[in-house]
Amino acid sequence: MKRRHLVAALAAGLVAPAVSRGQGLGAGFPDRPLRLIVPWPPGGSTDTIARIYQPRLAEVLGRPIVIDNRGGASGATGAIEAARAPGDGSTWLFVYDTQATNETVMRLPFRTMEAFVPVCHVASGPLVMVAHQSTPYRSFEEVVAAARRAPDTINYATSGVGGLAHVSTTLLQQQGNFRIVHVPYRGGGPAVQDAVAGHVPLFMTNVVIVSQHIRSGVLRPLGVTTRGESRHVPNTRSFSQQGFGDFEAPTWWALLGRAGTPEPLVRQMNEALVRVLNEPAIKNRIEEQGCDIVASTPEACGQFVQGEIAKWGRVINENNIRADS
Secondary structure (H helix, E strand, O other), X not given: OOHHHHHHHHHHOOEEOOOOOOOOOOOOOOOOOEEEEEOOOOOOHHHHHHHHHHHHHHXXXXXXXXXXXXXXXXXXXXXXXXXXXXXXXXEEEEEEOHHHHHHHHOOOOOOHHHHEEEEEEEEEEOEEEEXXXXXXXXXXXXXXXXXXXXXXXXXXXXXXXXXXXXXXXXXXXXXXXXXXXXXXXXXXXXXXXXXXXXXXXXXXXXXXXXXXXXXHOOEEEEEEOOOOOOOOOOOOOEOHHHOOOOOXXXXXXXXXXXXXXXXXXXXXXXXXXXXXXXXXHHHHHHHOOOOEEOOOOHHHHHHHHHHHHHHHHHHHHHOOOOOOO
């Protein structure tokens, strides 16, 4: 990055300032700002969480970090961009749960566990179905009853086709024998804007981008995807508690590196990120959004992501969910 561009980016807040070389964990990284690809538009949960830990991570590493929002195709556009990057430690990818579901829902030019190296399972949390305050729905049972009376007349938004919010709501419909209409958006930011404005009556999403609107009363929580109630959405029953058996579909966020990234750099990135995520100020800010810090090892992250790909791949194939569904 040319000096004048770097200065402009620093002034705009797009690059986290770094401490002087030798004070951080960043020895061995390429001698230029690190790129953190967030494959969603600004305003969504992935972008929100990244911008909380980014400045402190840059300080710990002693390297500038540039957030590069590459929204589109439920996170696939940014992931494809990251998969083309060199494996030299200069590019990192902060993913959402769609990284696992996209593998089966879409025809991608890469396989996640081949194109990327796991770094850290950052956080996990519930998905929540919310209704705009202007709707008559006070519980998810009321949505189900209305949808059975008039199938395909009630719309629900998600951050994109094939994500966990879409797939899990599809399963709820099949288990409950009702039909509502999916309205996919190009990310959580645009979706929450329409949900808050009342342009779409229902929204299935992570809690991070709607917590403030739930607290204000604009959006009314109807159910969460954890097995039981979640501390992040008080007094809201889970779908399992509302008659949907052992239904469970928590959402998650993880950091990946490009395949071929030197193992010492992966370890350094993990060490720095885990340190930052466990700092009370950062941990509290992220968890206040509506999720729980995990801060795993690279090995645990890899096992988790592999498991999610397999688990939801079976569900997607069994229910014939595709990018145009």
